[in-house]
Amino acid sequence: MSLATMSSPHFVYGSHHPEVLKTLLNQEGFRITQQRHKILEVLNAAAEGDHLSAEDIHQKLLDQGEKIGVSTIYRTLHLLVDLGLLRELALSEERKFYELSNPMTVAHHHLICSQCGSVKEFEDAAIVSLGQDEALRQGFSLLDCQFTVYGVCEQCS
Amino acid sequence: MSLATMSSPHFVYGSHHPEVLKTLLNQEGFRITQQRHKILEVLNAAAEGDHLSAEDIHQKLLDQGEKIGVSTIYRTLHLLVDLGLLRELALSEERKFYELSNPMTVAHHHLICSQCGSVKEFEDAAIVSLGQDEALRQGFSLLDCQFTVYGVCEQCS
DNA sequence: ACCATAGCGAAAACCATTGTCAACAAGTTT
DNA sequence: AAACTTGTTGACAATGGTTTTCGCTATGGT
Ligand SMILES: [Mn+2]
Ligand SMILES: [Mn+2]
Ligand SMILES: [Zn+2]
Ligand SMILES: [Zn+2]
Numbered sequence: 406m407s408l409a410t411m412s413s414p415h416f417v418y419g420s421h422h423p424e425v426l427k428t429l430l431n432q433e434g435f436r437i438t439q440q441r442h443k444i445l446e447v448l449n450a451a452a453e454g455d456h457l458s459a460e461d462i463h464q465k466l467l468d469q470g471e472k473i474g475v476s477t478i479y480r481t482l483h484l485l486v487d488l489g490l491l492r493e494l495a496l497s498e499e500r501k502f503y504e505l506s507n508p509m510t511v512a513h514h515h516l517i518c519s520q521c522g523s524v525k526e527f528e529d530a531a532i533v534s535l536g537q538d539e540a541l542r543q544g545f546s547l548l549d550c551q552f553t554v555y556g557v558c559e560q561c562s
Numbered sequence: 563m564s565l566a567t568m569s570s571p572h573f574v575y576g577s578h579h580p581e582v583l584k585t586l587l588n589q590e591g592f593r594i595t596q597q598r599h600k601i602l603e604v605l606n607a608a609a610e611g612d613h614l615s616a617e618d619i620h621q622k623l624l625d626q627g628e629k630i631g632v633s634t635i636y637r638t639l640h641l642l643v644d645l646g647l648l649r650e651l652a653l654s655e656e657r658k659f660y661e662l663s664n665p666m667t668v669a670h671h672h673l674i675c676s677q678c679g680s681v682k683e684f685e686d687a688a689i690v691s692l693g694q695d696e697a698l699r700q701g702f703s704l705l706d707c708q709f710t711v712y713g714v715c716e717q718c719s
Numbered sequence: 720a721c722c723a724t725a726g727c728g729a730a731a732a733c734c735a736t737t738g739t740c741a742a743c744a745a746g747t748t749t
Numbered sequence: 750a751a752a753c754t755t756g757t758t759g760a761c762a763a764t765g766g767t768t769t770t771c772g773c774t775a776t777g778g779t
Contacts, residue, residue: 436725436776460766474728479767495654495710499736500766516696519705527696532689536711539673539684545713548676552709553652554693556702593745593756617735631759636736656767657735 429488440473444481448491448505454526456494456502492549496524506549514552520561586645597630601638605648605662611683613651613659649706653681663706671709677718 426445427437447465451457457465463478482503485491492506496517506512512533516525529552536550583602584594604619614622620635639660642648649663653674663669669690673682686709693707 431777434725438726438776440727458766472728475766476729476768476770477727480726493654495652497650497652497658501654514696516700516702518702525700527700529692529696532692532709535686535689536709539671539686540711540713543673543682543684544716545673545675545711546719548712548714550709550711551654552689552693552707554697554702554707555705556697557705559701562703588746591756595745595757597758615735629759632735633737633760634758637757 435484440477441481441484443471443473444478445485445490448503451504454524456496456504456524458500458502460500462503495551496553497555498522512550514554516554516556518558518561519555520557523558592641597634598638598641600628600630601635602642602647605660608661611681613653613661613681615657615659617657619660652708653710654712655679669707671711673711673713675715675718676712677714680715 426441430437430441443466444462447462448457459475459478459482462482463473463475466473466478482491482493486493486503489508490506491503492512494502494504494515496502496515511528511530513526513528514532516527517523532552533550537547540547583598587594587598600623601619604622605614608614616632616635616639619639620630620632623630639648639650643650643660646665647663648660649669651659651661651672653659653672668685668687670683670685671689673684674680689709690707694704697704
């Protein structure tokens with residue numbers, strides 16, 4: 406169950422589909438459970454640009470009548486991040502946020518208002534390749550690049 | 563004491579010097595205290611590439627015989643960040659880290675091993691200007707750009 | 720269907736950070 | 750220099766997100 410033995414990220418295309426997910430998990434000795442399904446469903450259902458915290462996800466599931474514990478939420482989020490299905494965002498808030506990680510597209514980045522906390526997303530292929538270069542230069546294998554810009558938005562100034 | 567009334571960041575050159583710091587603080591109605599001096603001293607004494615948590619700083623001061631409370635550490639760190647003297651880093655760890663912010667030089671960036679947590683710094687002027695462009699495009703005033711690359715280092719793979 | 724064990728969840732523990740408030744001290748006025 | 754005003758401190762309690770514990774449950778292989 407060590408992470409070192411898990412498959413590399415580029416095998417996870419379409420992994421939000423139940424069958425593919427099941428196979429991916431089982432290959433590594435993990436089981437596909439109702440709870441893991443539900444959590445991925447919530448993340449799939451989230452609108453583009455939405456960033457969900459563990460508590461957000463838990464609350465959404467409780468609201469739709471599911472019975473699920475917080476421990477399961479945290480455990481599952483970590484698992485999905487390790488599998489490369491999710492991106493964990495350090496937006497300098499007091500909690501972490503999660504979003505689907507789509508290996509097909511260029512990772513996007515975040516512009517955050519330090520005053521009101523609003524988040525705007527943007528894309529820039531150059532940034533990712535800069536990260537890749539630096540990782541290579543230092544002998545690292547790349548997992549994720551996060552470019553986070555802090556400022557003050559129009560309304561707040 | 564509102565942040566909106568504080569001087570803009572480019573006035574803080576050499577602010578680690580006692581006199582300049584005193585003037586800077588007093589202009590805004592703040593006071594220069596023994597504790598604020600000590601905390602800045604610790605950060606000044608830190609080696610290049612060192613990232614200190616609030617607890618690190620507190621412990622260093624206790625070790626050198628100072629008597630200082632944790633509340634003061636946190637309060638002071640926030641103040642110094644607001645004044646533009648410090649950079650608060652969200653390295654996706656469970657705590658925040660601080661380093662001196664030198665407005666004369668290009669902000670540097672971080673490559674982190676997700677396995678062992680080791681951090682390597684690197685510089686790239688292009689990245690900061692990309693952040694500046696995006697902030698401008700969205701009508702934000704820029705405060706800080708943090709480019710954080712996650713991967714697995716050589717020893718860990 | 721059976722079994723071995725990965726996974727679940729309620730509750731407690733953990734731990735970085737923040738709030739409280741009486742005592743203190745920096746800077747200003749007399 | 751002493752008095753005064755008010756920003757600042759620090760012991761302690763509280764907060765809140767995340768992790769751990771551990772007996773029970775459900776998944777997947779046989
Ligand atoms: Mn996003
Ligand atoms: Mn650094
Ligand atoms: Zn704003
Ligand atoms: Zn490492």
